Amino acid sequence: MADELELLRRANPVPADSPGLGDGPLDPRAEEGLRRLLDEDRPRRRVRPLPALPGRTPRARFVWGLAATVVVLVIAVNAVLGGPSTQRAVAAPRPLTVHAHSKPVPLKELVALADAAAADGSPGLRKGTHVQTWSLSMSDDEQPVMLPEERVVRWRADATHTELVVATDPNRPGRPVLTDEGDDPHEVADGHVISRTTYPPMWNDAPPEGTPPHTAAGLRAYLTEVARPQVDRGTAPLSTEELFDAVGELLDHWTLGARESAALVRLFARAEGLRPAGDVTDRLGRPGHAYVYDTGRVRHMLILEPRTGAVLGIEDTFTKAVPEFGVRAGAVMEYRAWMR
CATH class of the missing domain: 1.10.287 (Helix Hairpins)
Structure with missing residues (x-):
């Protein structure tokens, strides 16, 4: 100040000591x-916060309207990549496409499959996550680019945990990767370590750090607390958009077991406006069933594992152009792929 x-x-x-206060050039x-x-x-640059880590203050949750979409990332790409002859590091990927002639699988059918897969209780729930993300970077004077990143969080028995963040793009192995590490975004080699951190012991029973339940009713209450942490939660059921946001928050803290995944499929089956679309192959080459929810400007695609119902990924795609940022309809805004 x-x-x-x-x-x-x-x-x-x-001047402060001037006898008059008249205007002048x-x-x-x-x-x-x-x-x-x-x-x-x-503001030179606005960056979308990384997902909250266990033990940290939860990140602000986005309502994926146009205004919040614009805040995803703003980067001076020309300063990052050099002059006009420099080739862009990462182009915005195409959205996933449903396989031709594939049969959409209703979520009610997947509920039965997920319940059967969870009968023996394995695999079990594990605290920590392994996620690959692609996030769209937009500027009002440059074409959008993608920032790919991989994050691994592992907890130990003594309640300490480590976080590893790497700049990498599985779709372009060995190619340079664009990162927003530091004050000046720049290209780095594939596999570049952005950060490696070890945290001291910490305990927190509140969602999403607290252990998620494995029943549909318990998980619904848990996700409601994630989606509405500081407001009167009321009795209204979660909207589909709130459910998507809360599930992303949950999966950024926990790797779900078979029972938790089965309970989550039951919640998806009751989500308003979520419809089956067919089969897809996700960005890590895994087969999945796709389920789509449209908000008007953004299409959310949920990809579930065909046998267990485990969440493989969520893709957010613009359904309308944003010409002031050079974004065309059909551009991927963000893609998250979770792994065990």
């Missing part, structure tokens, strides 16, 4: 001071 006040004083065309020194002040006040 002190620096800003000093810049304002220097930009003032009327800015001299060159004042014009330069005012320009610096405006430049410092203007």
Whole structure:
């Protein structure tokens, strides 16, 4: 604040000891001071927060409307990649396509399959996550690009945990990767370690850090607390959009077991507007059943494992163009792929 006040004083065309307060033109020194002040006040870059880690304050949850979409990331791409002849590091990928002639599988049918797969209780629930993400970066004067990143969080028996974040794109093995690490986004080698952190023991029973239940009713209450952490939760059921957001938060903290996945499929089966679309192959080459939910500007695609109902990934795609950011209809806004 002190620096800003000093810049304002220097930009003032009327000296503090002037006998009058009349308006006058800015001299060159004042014009330069005012320009610096405006430049410092203007946000250069807005970054979408990483998913919250166990033991940290939960990240702000996005309502995937147009305004929140624009805040995903803003990067000065020209400064990152050099002049106009420099080849872009990562182009926005095409959205996943449903296999031709594949038969959509209703979620009610998948509920029965997931229940059967969970009969013996394996695999079990595990705290921690392994997720690959692709996030769209937008600028008002450059074409959008994708920022791919892999994150692994592992917990130990003594309640300590480690987090490894790597810049990598499985779709382009060995190719340079664009990262927003540090103040100046830049290209790095595939597999570049962005951060490697070990955290001391910590315990938290509140969702999403607390252990998720393995019944549909219990999981619904748990996800409601995730989606509405600081408001009157009321009795209204979760909207489909809230459910998607809460599930993403859950999977950024836990690797679900068979019983938890089966309970989650039951919640999806009751979600309004979520419809089966057919079979897909996800971005990691895994077969899955696709289920789609449209919000008007964004299409959410949920990919479930065909035998167990485990969540493989969620893809968010623009259904309408955003020309001021060079985004075309059909551009992928974000894709998250969870692994065991």
